[in-house]
Amino acid sequence: MSAPLVDIRSVSHRFGQLPVLKNVSLAIEPGSYTILLGPSGSGKTTLLSILGGFVNPSEGKVFIRGQDCTAVPPAKRPTTTVFQDYALFPHMSVGGNVGFGLRMQGVDGATRAAKARDALALVGLATAFDKKPHQLSGGQRQRVALARALVIEPAVLLLDEPLGALDLKLRRQMQDELKAIQKRVGTAFIHVTHDQEEAMALADHCVVMNDGRIEDEGPPERVYARPATRFSATFMGESTLLAGTVAEARNGIVTASTAVGSISLPGASPAGTTLALAIRPEHLVLGDAKGDVALGMAKVGDVVFQGSFKRVLAISMQDPALQFIAKAPASATVQAGDTVPVSCNAQDIILLAD
Numbered sequence: 001m002s003a004p005l006v007d008i009r010s011v012s013h014r015f016g017q018l019p020v021l022k023n024v025s026l027a028i029e030p031g032s033y034t035i036l037l038g039p040s041g042s043g044k045t046t047l048l049s050i051l052g053g054f055v056n057p058s059e060g061k062v063f064i065r066g067q068d069c070t071a072v073p074p075a076k077r078p079t080t081t082v083f084q085d086y087a088l089f090p091h092m093s094v095g096g097n098v099g100f101g102l103r104m105q106g107v108d109g110a111t112r113a114a115k116a117r118d119a120l121a122l123v124g125l126a127t128a129f130d131k132k133p134h135q136l137s138g139g140q141r142q143r144v145a146l147a148r149a150l151v152i153e154p155a156v157l158l159l160d161e162p163l164g165a166l167d168l169k170l171r172r173q174m175q176d177e178l179k180a181i182q183k184r185v186g187t188a189f190i191h192v193t194h195d196q197e198e199a200m201a202l203a204d205h206c207v208v209m210n211d212g213r214i215e216d217e218g219p220p221e222r223v224y225a226r227p228a229t230r231f232s233a234t235f236m237g238e239s240t241l242l243a244g245t246v247a248e249a250r251n252g253i254v255t256a257s258t259a260v261g262s263i264s265l266p267g268a269s270p271a272g273t274t275l276a277l278a279i280r281p282e283h284l285v286l287g288d289a290k291g292d293v294a295l296g297m298a299k300v301g302d303v304v305f306q307g308s309f310k311r312v313l314a315i316s317m318q319d320p321a322l323q324f325i326a327k328a329p330a331s332a333t334v335q336a337g338d339t340v341p342v343s344c345n346a347q348d349i350i351l352l353a354d
Ligand SMILES: Nc1ncnc2c1ncn2[C@@H]1O[C@H](COP(=O)(O)OP(=O)(O)OP(=O)(O)O)[C@@H](O)[C@H]1O
Pocket: 015, 018, 020, 038, 039, 040, 041, 042, 043, 044, 045, 046, 047, 194
């Protein structure tokens, strides 16, 4: 395999006494779209700032294109950062804003204008060259910020919550555009968000962060279908979590005892191991159409209509601490107060180390 474009090796960071990153290692491949996903305070922005050269890590190294960039200042490394607030110069034209970085590099006016026009065309704003930022919508300003970052042809584009200032509809639309632009230019993008839908829509490689550590990483489809940890199973989409203890392990099948009875499924953990079983909402069956694993009876609490489906919360009658989160068809007649059997199929249960 070729060397990674970005190689983060055992990076730790403390702000004063506060450990914010704890031994983070991560490789970024050329041309990839990487999402750093995690809750507020998990260290995503700090990691991005270390990549951009705005923060020097307390420990560890960052290599970009094989070069040790750990102590290289932002302007001297092959990265550019797009911030959430765009930071456009209000008095300058859009063309001037986009050409600004090139001006700093001493590029002549004619070349600057030509490159700025190309970059604007790339983000679908060819006609905005002479406008002022205030004449553009939020989404358009975002695209100008993107053009300004791309015009200097960085090896890596760093995006810190780039869609955070946009309303939900525009946000979803800009996600599609960002992905299309990234594929067109082929530059590696590293994008910070706490929005798991954004992560699934955009990432080739999704990095789930929690409390300064990488909990899970891989293609979003894999992270969703087979999350590596309990945190990942609940942060990247929702899951019902069921605690279990292995009673028996034989021929690749473990039988776990749980609050809703014993459940057999593929696995190899020895007897006595405590486990967490995770089940995605779309894999829980409420009512009589039974899956092959019975999960007991539950009392329906909330039923929330979400357009194409209903989100149903139900409390187990065997264990009031167990809450089932299920996705029912929009046409389902299930109502708050109903008592329903719950089941799923063994193949859909995700086995997590406790
Ligand atoms: N310059 C700083 N000085 C001191 N503490 C900081 C500084 N920057 C961040 N922190 C702290 O470091 C921790 C991680 O912050 P960071 O911004 O990296 O998290 P994040 O995952 O990006 O969160 P958010 O989504 O809220 O931006 C937080 O506890 C934060 O308060």
